[in-house]
Amino acid sequence: MDEIKNPINLINKEYKTINLVTFEEWLEDSDKLSKLGIGVILDPSNDVGLIKESLDSIELIVLDFRNFDDGRGYSQAYFLSKRWKFKGEIVGINAHLDQLQFMIRSGITSYQLLESYKGFNEEDYSSGFSICYQAAANNSGLNLKY
Amino acid sequence: MYQYSAQDKQFLVERVDQFEKQLKRHLSGELDEAKFRSLRLRNGLYMELHAHMLRVAIPYGTLSSEQLRALADVADKYDRGFGHFTTRQNIQFNWIQLPEIANLLRDLIDAGLHAIQTSGKATRNITADPLSGLTEGEIEDARPYCELIRRWFNLHPEFSWLPGKFKIAINGAKLDETALRIHDLGLRLVRNEKGELGFRVFVGGGLGAAAMVGAETAAFVPVVDILSYLESSLRIYNLKGRRDHQKKLRIKFLVRELGANEFSRLVDEDWQQTKNDPELKLNLNELESLKKDFALPIEPINLDRFKETVNFNYSIWKKNNVRIHKVSGYSIVNISLTKLGSAPGDATSEQMRILATLADQFSSGEIRTTKRQTIVFPYVRMDQVFDLWKSLEEYDLSSPHQGTLAQIVACPGRDYCDLAKAVSIPIATRVQERFNDMNKLLDIGDLNINISGCENSCAHHHIADIGLLGMQKNGEEYYQITLAGETLRETNIGKKLGPSVSGETIVDAVEDIVNVYIDNRQQEEKFTDVFKRIGITPFKEKVYG
Numbered sequence: 001m002d003e004i005k006n007p008i009n010l011i012n013k014e015y016k017t018i019n020l021v022t023f024e025e026w027l028e029d030s031d032k033l034s035k036l037g038i039g040v041i042l043d044p045s046n047d048v049g050l051i052k053e054s055l056d057s058i059e060l061i062v063l064d065f066r067n068f069d070d071g072r073g074y075s076q077a078y079f080l081s082k083r084w085k086f087k088g089e090i091v092g093i094n095a096h097l098d099q100l101q102f103m104i105r106s107g108i109t110s111y112q113l114l115e116s117y118k119g120f121n122e123e124d125y126s127s128g129f130s131i132c133y134q135a136a137a138n139n140s141g142l143n144l145k146y
Numbered sequence: 147m148y149q150y151s152a153q154d155k156q157f158l159v160e161r162v163d164q165f166e167k168q169l170k171r172h173l174s175g176e177l178d179e180a181k182f183r184s185l186r187l188r189n190g191l192y193m194e195l196h197a198h199m200l201r202v203a204i205p206y207g208t209l210s211s212e213q214l215r216a217l218a219d220v221a222d223k224y225d226r227g228f229g230h231f232t233t234r235q236n237i238q239f240n241w242i243q244l245p246e247i248a249n250l251l252r253d254l255i256d257a258g259l260h261a262i263q264t265s266g267k268a269t270r271n272i273t274a275d276p277l278s279g280l281t282e283g284e285i286e287d288a289r290p291y292c293e294l295i296r297r298w299f300n301l302h303p304e305f306s307w308l309p310g311k312f313k314i315a316i317n318g319a320k321l322d323e324t325a326l327r328i329h330d331l332g333l334r335l336v337r338n339e340k341g342e343l344g345f346r347v348f349v350g351g352g353l354g355a356a357a358m359v360g361a362e363t364a365a366f367v368p369v370v371d372i373l374s375y376l377e378s379s380l381r382i383y384n385l386k387g388r389r390d391h392q393k394k395l396r397i398k399f400l401v402r403e404l405g406a407n408e409f410s411r412l413v414d415e416d417w418q419q420t421k422n423d424p425e426l427k428l429n430l431n432e433l434e435s436l437k438k439d440f441a442l443p444i445e446p447i448n449l450d451r452f453k454e455t456v457n458f459n460y461s462i463w464k465k466n467n468v469r470i471h472k473v474s475g476y477s478i479v480n481i482s483l484t485k486l487g488s489a490p491g492d493a494t495s496e497q498m499r500i501l502a503t504l505a506d507q508f509s510s511g512e513i514r515t516t517k518r519q520t521i522v523f524p525y526v527r528m529d530q531v532f533d534l535w536k537s538l539e540e541y542d543l544s545s546p547h548q549g550t551l552a553q554i555v556a557c558p559g560r561d562y563c564d565l566a567k568a569v570s571i572p573i574a575t576r577v578q579e580r581f582n583d584m585n586k587l588l589d590i591g592d593l594n595i596n597i598s599g600c601e602n603s604c605a606h607h608h609i610a611d612i613g614l615l616g617m618q619k620n621g622e623e624y625y626q627i628t629l630a631g632e633t634l635r636e637t638n639i640g641k642k643l644g645p646s647v648s649g650e651t652i653v654d655a656v657e658d659i660v661n662v663y664i665d666n667r668q669q670e671e672k673f674t675d676v677f678k679r680i681g682i683t684p685f686k687e688k689v690y691g
Binding site for chain 1: 153154156157160161167168177180181184185267294297298299300301302303304305306307308309373381384385389419420425426429432
């Protein structure tokens with residue numbers, strides 16, 4: 001079993017000034033929280049559409065990729081990045097090495113790998129292929145053929 | 147014929163390198179079994195009962211003779227000299243050693259072949275009518291569309307980790323040889339009242355334990371908008387599909403739970419946001435270029451003065467195996483690989499090489515694979531059909547079974563598959579032995595029998611005239627019978643006849659059913675038409691009476 005870091009500590013380390021709340025906490029108190037420059041952590045089961053209207057007042061959004069076969073985070077990232085043009089960072093946490101290229105192309109702007117991938121060369125996995133067969137949320141620097 | 151570019155082949159090289167690295171990490175304990183399983187399946191690799199199985203894609207069921215030779219070489223070098231053509235037009239190798247997989251895949255790259263997304267929870271190989279481009283009344287050859295859609299969903303960043311597998315079929319012909327409404331998503335090429343080309347979309351079909359016919363979610367999606375529509379369909383599935391219940395992963399369960407109308411509404415709502423995105427428009431220049439690549443390599447020829455050879459065995463074979471081509475002077479030839487006791491769809495490397503040579507000689511070097519696990523030569527000159535038959539005779543490939551009851555579709559069954567509950571191939575053999583009189587077979591006519599060894603329904607028993615499903619009862623093998631499934635003219639799931647029948651007496655039951663059909667049919671009436679007219683009772687009374 002992979003060891004899962006506490007995402008809140010982890011994000012605080014990377015983005016020192018940003019405090020994080022859960023999706024439920026945000027929905028409950030978004031009026032107050034929106035003035036504080038806060039980040040929101042989503043679970044794959046959360047309906048990302050519910051925060052669409054308040055994206056301008058969220059600093060950063062964290063998506064959780066711990067479950068290898070659960071692909072909902074990629075669609076969440078797509079909505080935030082491509083559809084709604086969220087301006088803050090979209091952070092993928094508990095990421096798996098073999099899925100980095102999928103996450104990045106779906107719109108994740110930074111990521112934190114699970115602890116168990118320590119020691120692997122991330123660039124071997126995040127750089128992807130010399131050609132991509134579709135347009136996606138992030139096509140930067142890619143050679144597209146479709 | 148369409149071929150991969152150097153750029154496409156470079157992609158395949160990189161994909162094999164990536165997979166080899168994943169395999170090495172797994173073997174050294176750095177990648178656990180659960181994650182490796184997910185990764186290996188999307189590269190066609192299964193761990194089977196006795197060895198490892200690799201499924202290689204034959205996109206839209208079209209192969210060049212060169213590709214077939216490459217597959218024959220793989221069968222010799224890495225398997226036991228066999229390949230198995232599947233009901234989804236692909237080919238499987240059953241005796242692969244784990245450390246050799248990367249080299250096997252590298253050997254296929256030159257021929258433009260790969261195993262990408264032949265399994266796993268992603269969009270699978272896209273199937274097309276094996277007679278694409280060949281029949282009269284077809285709206286258009288579906289293969290250029292298959293290729294563009296296949297590309298788009300190749301390692302798609304958003305849709306590679308779906309709740310379940312996702313199978314797409316596209317048909318442009320009058321008769322539906324693809325069975326598109328039993329697919330997760332089926333596209334039928336249509337023209338609207340303005341004469342514009344588009345797709346009618348069906349979602350949520352599938353076989354297995356809960357067989358369903360796909361519901362129409364869109365009556366007309368313009369060709370240029372199909373990618374965005376497919377993305378929206380997959381997005382709703384990705385976000386809302388069941389992930390909590392192993393047996394409810396497929397999109398058919400989502401469509402059933404939401405209702406087809408609500409599912410369509412959600413897709414449409416999403417699609418309205420994306421359909422005008424220029425990045426998601428189908429590349430029409432590329433489509434035109436692909437249409438040229440897939441254009442038929444033949445021109446009409448005048449054979450008015452040609453006289454067919456008279457030969458009894460040839461006539462029987464021709465009646466069952468040869469179809470009219472839309473290009474005058476040409477025929478479509480169906481080659482059955484069925485032999486008594488062999489798994490349907492099995493071909494030896496020698497047979498593959500012979501077929502490749504004959505395809506070069508008689509069929510412009512092109513071969514098609516079908517969901518009935520047969521081989522089609524798409525471009526045979528009418529005045530050369532007899533010569534082709536003679537060659538096939540010489541190599542024991544002239545089985546005249548096509549379109550008769552003896553052309554049985556069967557999965558590998560319990561002899562080879564650890565999921566199966568009962569044997570399939572031995573039942574197929576016994577049915578063939580029971581009906582071994584060619585006159586009788588010709589009299590019975592076009593009637594299909596499909597045998598699946600378990601509810602996974604690999605042999606598509608639900609859509610056969612007579613479907614047999616293997617199961618276990620008190621430690622013994624039994625078969626549930628379904629009747630009158632069909633997909634060609636309309637789509638109907640076969641109706642259950644009654645209690646399952648023991649393996650011992652199942653062939654008697656099949657014979658009873660065939661006899662009820664023969665006794666009741668009027669002229670050339672098809673099995674499904676007789677069934678609709680007389681109902682299930684006469685069949686029940688005969689089998690259980």
